[in-house]
Amino acid sequence: xxxxxxxxxxxxxxxxxxxxxxxxxxxxxxxxxxxxxxxxxxxxxxxxxxxxxxxxxxxxxxxxxxxxxxxxxxxxxxxxxxxxxxxxxxxxxxxxxxxxxxxxxxxxxxxxxxxxxxxxxxxxxxxx
Amino acid sequence: xxxxxxxxxxxxxxxxxxxxxxxxxxxxxxxxxxxxxxxxxxxxxxxxxxxxxxxxxxxxxxxxxxxxxx
Numbered sequence: 001x002x003x004x005x006x007x008x009x010x011x012x013x014x015x016x017x018x019x020x021x022x023x024x025x026x027x028x029x030x031x032x033x034x035x036x037x038x039x040x041x042x043x044x045x046x047x048x049x050x051x052x053x054x055x056x057x058x059x060x061x062x063x064x065x066x067x068x069x070x071x072x073x074x075x076x077x078x079x080x081x082x083x084x085x086x087x088x089x090x091x092x093x094x095x096x097x098x099x100x101x102x103x104x105x106x107x108x109x110x111x112x113x114x115x116x117x118x119x120x121x122x123x124x125x126x127x128x
Numbered sequence: 129x130x131x132x133x134x135x136x137x138x139x140x141x142x143x144x145x146x147x148x149x150x151x152x153x154x155x156x157x158x159x160x161x162x163x164x165x166x167x168x169x170x171x172x173x174x175x176x177x178x179x180x181x182x183x184x185x186x187x188x189x190x191x192x193x194x195x196x197x198x
Contacts, residue, residue, distance in 0.1 A: 003168040004175070048186075052178060059153070060171040063160045072153065074145050074182065081186040082193050089197040097198075101190055108183045115176050 004060070007114065008053040014110050015046045022103075037088060037095040041103020044084045048077045049107035134192035141188030148181035 019042055026035040055073045062069045081104055088100040156174040160167050 004171045007172055007175075052175065052182075056171055056175045056178070059156075059174075060160060060167050063157050064164050064167055072149065072178070074149055074185075077182060078142070078145070078186060078189045081189050085190050085193040086197070089194070097194070101187070104186060104190065105183065108179055111176060111179045 004057065007118070008057075011049060011053070011107075011110055011114055012046075014114065015042070015049060015107065018042060018106060018110070019046065033094060034096040034099040037097065037099025038103040040087060040095055041084055041100040042106045043103075044080045045104050045107040048080055048104075049110070051076060052107075130195050134196045137188050137192040137195070141185035141192070144188075145182055145185040149178060152177040152181065 019039070022035055022039045022042055026032060026039060029035065051073050055071075059069055059072060084100050084104055085097075088095040088097050152174055156170050159170045
């Protein structure tokens with residue numbers, strides 16, 4: 001329980017840092033459309049991350065309590081990706097499409113880097 | 129033709145996500161049912177696995193919507 005919660009909080013923290021950086025980049029650089037698009041993609045990616053963490057936690061609790069669960073929110077996550085693209089295509093003058101698509105992958109990158117760093121930390125701890 | 133391409137892309141993306149998630153979740157449920165004390169570690173592994181599996185279908189849906197709208 002505890003390890004998973006710690007990991008989830010750490011990932012959310014990194015996402016907040018990235019969002020803050022993107023807001024700064026939007027405000028301070030001349031590439032407004034690209035960073036606004038990345039911001040839109042990252043916000044929806046953050047929603048995906050939060051939903052995934054919530055559903056995984058719920059699944060663990062339900063299985064441990066010997067109950068059943070209906071789904072793990074895959075369709076919602078696919079739909080949020082579609083929503084990002086629809087918004088980006090509807091307001092093309094404000095959002096850069098490549099930015100939106102790269103923003104949508106932020107959560108995945110954060111999860112991988114976090115898992116990589118912590119797995120190497122764990123193996124070092126075991127060596128000691 | 130664009131609609132057909134988008135439909136195939138979304139359909140195959142959903143199929144891949146369904147099979148991949150099904151395999152991961154079924155094994156995790158089995159593991160937690162056998163050893164409930166390993167729940168946290170199994171949840172973490174499942175979380176990373178689901179993130180890995182779902183990255184490509186999301187891109188598939190995105191490409192499908194770009195094909196329809198662009």
